[in-house]
Amino acid sequence: MYRAAVIGDRDSIYGFAALGLDVFPIDDTETGSQTLRRLAEGEYAVIYITEALAAALERELNHYRLLPLPAIIPIPGITGNTGMGIRMVRKSVEQAVGSDIIFNEKD
Amino acid sequence: MAGTQVNPTRMELTRLKKKLVTAVRGHKLLKDKRDELMRQFLDRVRENKALREEVEAALVAANADFMLARAGMPDEMMNTALLAPKQEVSISAGTQNVMSVEIPDFDFKTRTPDPNDIYSYGYAFTTGDLDDAIRSLSDVFPKMLKLAEVEKSCQLMAAEIEKTRRRVNALEHVMIPELQENIKYITMKLDENERSTQIRLMKVKDMMLQEAHHYETI
Numbered sequence: 181m182y183r184a185a186v187i188g189d190r191d192s193i194y195g196f197a198a199l200g201l202d203v204f205p206i207d208d209t210e211t212g213s214q215t216l217r218r219l220a221e222g223e224y225a226v227i228y229i230t231e232a233l234a235a236a237l238e239r240e241l242n243h244y245r246l247l248p249l250p251a252i253i254p255i256p257g258i259t260g261n262t263g264m265g266i267r268m269v270r271k272s273v274e275q276a277v278g279s280d281i282i283f284n285e286k287d
Numbered sequence: 288m289a290g291t292q293v294n295p296t297r298m299e300l301t302r303l304k305k306k307l308v309t310a311v312r313g314h315k316l317l318k319d320k321r322d323e324l325m326r327q328f329l330d331r332v333r334e335n336k337a338l339r340e341e342v343e344a345a346l347v348a349a350n351a352d353f354m355l356a357r358a359g360m361p362d363e364m365m366n367t368a369l370l371a372p373k374q375e376v377s378i379s380a381g382t383q384n385v386m387s388v389e390i391p392d393f394d395f396k397t398r399t400p401d402p403n404d405i406y407s408y409g410y411a412f413t414t415g416d417l418d419d420a421i422r423s424l425s426d427v428f429p430k431m432l433k434l435a436e437v438e439k440s441c442q443l444m445a446a447e448i449e450k451t452r453r454r455v456n457a458l459e460h461v462m463i464p465e466l467q468e469n470i471k472y473i474t475m476k477l478d479e480n481e482r483s484t485q486i487r488l489m490k491v492k493d494m495m496l497q498e499a500h501h502y503e504t505i
Binding site for chain 2: 198
């Protein structure tokens with residue numbers, strides 16, 4: 181059995197604790213990358229990460245992209261939606277198709 | 288052909304012909320795999336996009352609810368209320384095989400079946416806004432898990448499509464033309480050798496005839 185974790189700044193994530201997810205409040209990038217690595221190697225199948233932190237840890241995220249588990253999913257934090265999550269999806273499309281054919285109708 | 292040295296022998300020719308047959312078959316198979324993967328990927332990525340937009344909107348709304356809840360009660364109360372969660376979520380991760388890509392299949396179970404166990408506090412010191420906020424978060428969680436599944440699948444499939452596409456291109460534009468070129472070269476060379484042997488024999492025959500009967504040759 182796996183578990184789900186949420187990491188990011190405290191204000192954005194503490195609500196998830198009530199649902200029964202494990203929350204890991206992170207303030208700086210350094211501990212963020214350490215925590216992410218620890219969680220990814222642990223028993224976590226899904227790790228939700230706030231977009232603000234995800235933007236700082238992009239290199240780590242790219243590393244876990246190709247592994248079957250865990251799934252690291254950016255979610256909007258309390259500071260609002262930065263569009264980072266959609267950008268990651270767009271990146272997948274570009275990687276597979278060669279150019280962006282799903283999102284270009286918006287631009 | 289360019290740069291490589293091939294032995295113009297029959298054995299090499301047979302070997303290359305066999306290799307060409309394998310390459311052509313592999314190319315066809317890989318092309319089919321790529322097309323099917325692409326079809327499935329596009330379906331999934333559209334789902335991914337829709338889900339993500341939905342989840343992001345819901346989370347932004349939930350965050351706004353939490354802001355409201357925090358504004359309505361002291362911080363310590365809030366912390367105490369959420370200090371010891373009653374509920375616990377565990378996730379089972381199966382895999383599903385789509386065109387040889389192992390994509391995850393998540394399902395979640397809560398420790399207790401009671402949906403009201405997400406409220407880990409007595410209601411005396413908290414505001415109703417907090418209940419609303421937690422409720423809105425809890426409603427979006429199944430979608431978030433689905434999003435995780437679909438998004439991970441898309442990432443894995445994208446990587447596989449890229450790999451397959453490279454292979455197809457390598458076969459189509461490098462391997463197969465090169466093999467065809469080499470086969471052509473060997474065939475030409477063998478034909479040329481055969482013609483030269485033929486001519487040599489004819490020449491020798493002429494010389495022998497001239498020697499024996501003093502025939503005039505052209």
